[in-house]
Amino acid sequence: MPGRHRASRPFPVRLCACACAGLLALFLAVLLPPPASAHRSAAGRTDGLPIPTLTHGQMAVIAENRPEILALADRQPFPDMTFWRLRNYVGLQYAACLWGLVPGSIADEASPFNECSHAYLSGVRALLLHMKTMPGDTAAAAALVDRINLEMLEKNASLVVCRFSEEPFNTAEIVGPHWSEIPFHGPSLLAMLGLAAAFAGGLAMFSRFLRGPHAEAAVVAG
Structure with a gap:
């Protein structure tokens, strides 16, 4: 019995140590401000496709209609290069903003995720407006544009x-969250702590799953 415990203990201990180190690195990345070069400049990059900004109120309306806009985009029969650049930007920017999962990302101007939410939702609207001008049947896109405008x-x-309502964006630049502001924004901090807890719990379950066959083998050998 003692031998079995000694044989099965080192692996989960090492795994938990790696998990703790990873979580520590995550929180250091959150707590320490990025270097000055990592901050987005007021003008931003201009070597990609320009994307007009949205006001705070327009952003909320686009967010409500985002699934329908993207579903329409996925049905486009003749996408052009501009379409693909905008669609790719929307996907990358959405992921950079943690897929909109952090509470208050859109509604709360003080959220560290509000600027990146402006970015991906501005991209969604630009994508919709471009679909209205593409060759082929644009009736669905035009109807959706009219409804959203109403x-x-x-x-x-x-x-x-x-504060981000007059900020333009560009497909050449992916805007990330304001990581250093997370400790001072309650909903975002709780969301990140929940993510860390879920990550740690997943590692614990994974270690138990992998440890099971080793434990059974130790019992048979004993």
Whole structure:
């Protein structure tokens, strides 16, 4: 019995140590501000496709219609290069903003994830407007544009602004969250702690799964 415990213990201990080191690195990356060169400049890059910005209110309307816009994009029969550049930007920018999973990313101007949310949702609207101009049947895209514009008018979306409402974006630049601000924003901090806890729990379950065959082998050998 003692031999079995000694044989099965080192692997999970090493795994937990690696997990703790990884979590420590994650929180150091969050707590320490990035170097000055990592901050986005006011103008940003201009060597890609320019993407007009959205006001805070317009962003909320686009967020509500994002699944329908992307579903329409996936059905386009004749995508051109501009379409693919915009679609690729939207996907990369959405992932860089942690797939919109952090609470308050869109509604809360103070969220460290608000700027990157502006970026991917501005890309979604640019993609929709481009689909309206593509060759072929554009009736569905035009109808969706008209409906979204009506929603924005009904909600006075253009009047609801924030600090990122006048910030243009570009497909050549992926905008990330403001990592150094996370410790000072409660919902974002709780979300990151939850992510860390889920990651640690997954590693624990994985270690138990891998440890099972070793434990059984030790019992048979004993």
